Amino acid sequence: MATFKCLKCRTVIDETEERVRCPFCGYRIFVKMRPTVIKRVQAR
Numbered sequence: 668m669a670t671f672k673c674l675k676c677r678t679v680i681d682e683t684e685e686r687v688r689c690p691f692c693g694y695r696i697f698v699k700m701r702p703t704v705i706k707r708v709q710a711r
């Protein structure tokens with residue numbers, strides 16, 4: 668799951684799809700935020 672933040676009205680929307688329209692202002696540009704769950708991956 669990913670969290671998107673609207674750049675226009677700054678509404679936080681939880682969507683997994685990349686194409687998301689803001690239900691408030693209809694803006695299509697979002698900032699992809701990191702999920703609250705922290706993933707720990709060991710990289711070699």
Ligand SMILES: [Zn+2]
Nearest residue numbers: 673676689692
């Ligand atoms: Zn918006």
